[in-house]
Amino acid sequence: MTPEVWLPLPPEEIEGLPEGPVYRFWDGGPDGRQEFPADPADCGFYGVPYLKPGDVKSRPLARMPRLEVVQTLTAGVDDMLAHRALLPPGVRLCNARGVHEASTAELALTLTLAALRGIPDFVRAQDKGEWRSSFRPALADRSVLVLGYGAIGEAVEDRLAPFEVARVVRVARSPRTTERGPVHAVAELPSLLPEMDVVIVTTPLTEATRGLVGADFLARMKDGALLVNVARGPVVDTDALLAEATAGRLCAALDVTDPEPLPPEHPLWQAPGVLISPHVGGPTSAFRPRARRLLAAQVTRWAAGEPVHHVVLTTEG
Known part of the structure; x- marks a missing residue:
């Protein structure tokens, strides 16, 4: 018997699913039970x-x-990697490359612009009926470092292009050359950070990146620089960032935090110069059509015995 396919979206909503497999819809339900x-x-x-x-x-x-493929609908797979011991040998764990680039890059630019131009202060003033003007930095003419130059990092640079930034510096685990220019190694960060006005973090969470943006990293950023994190909360050392923000030396715009959700009493909420959004980089109107296309394409390859795409890990025996 052909193994069944479990989908987190109703199969009838997904065009292009191949005939043959039995499809089951399961998303855990509202309470996960x-x-x-x-x-x-x-x-x-x-x-x-x-x-x-x-x-x-x-x-x-x-x-x-009988599991052969685990297909996430997230760009990062850290939560599934934590449970890989439950998987039988030979399972291919795939991420959702192509689903979240547009939405996450949009939010990265939104947070960057909002933080630079002081939008949170204007909203607070509006709540009080106050006309409070100020002189703020522009994104134009700034130097921007993109940490984690994968698909999302590339999408961020796509959206930086119209804003007349002075320079985009790309950093990834493995250095390489692209049509846009060099991608620097993580080891080069100490010499790159002091020149950057904005640092946008898009790297996946791995053992190598956990705490990567720590006290030493932050200390090397120039006074008044902006840190934007649309990756995963634990990539940034929260205590180290809180110390820099409280001192007024750095600003931050965070879509992800550690811990997450951020408790109501956490001091990061009230830290000066910190803008927080509740991990909303992916869930937008752009999600479902891209998720449907990904699921249809991956199931089609699997059912035909062809290699699936976006494999992050294959489990061993």
């Missing part, structure tokens, strides 16, 4: 529920011995 749609033992392709806690996403894994 939704019953399984069938026996997990029959599942061969698991589309991971979106915007659900890690314990919900991983709940069926231990009961899926």
Whole structure:
């Protein structure tokens, strides 16, 4: 019997799914306790529920011995990597490359512009009915470093282009040359950071990037520089950032935090020069059409016995 396909979106909403497999819809339900749609033992392709806690996403894994592909709908797969011990050998874990680049890059630019131009202060003034003008830095003529120059980092640079920035510096785990210019190695950060006005973090969360933006990293940023994080919260050392922001030396615009959700009493909420959005880089109107196309394409390849794309890890025995 052909293994079944579990999808986090209703199959009838996804055009292009191949005939043959049995499709099951399961997204964990509103509270994460939704019953399984069938026996997990029959599942061969698991589309991971979106915007659900890690314990919900991983709940069926231990009961899926025939599993061949785990397809996330997130750019990062750190929450699934934490549960890879539950996966049988040979499972291909795939990320959602192509789904979130547009929305996340949009938010990165939104946070950058809002922080530079003082939009949060204007909103607070509007709430009080106050006309409070100020002189603010522009994005034009700034030097911007993109840390994590993958698909999202490239999309961020696409959107920086019309803003007349003075310079875009690209940094990734592996240095290389692109049509736009060089991609620097992470080891070069100490010499690059002091020249940057804005640092936009788009790197995935791995053991190598956890805490990468720590006290030493932040200390090398120039006075008044802006840190924008649309990656994962633990890439940034929260205590180190809080110290710099409280001192008034650095500003920050954060879509992700550590811890997350950020507790109401956390001092980061009240830190001067810090703008926080609640991890909304991905969930926009752009998500569902791109997610549907990804799922249809990946299931089609899997059902035809062809290699699936965007494999981050293949489990070992």
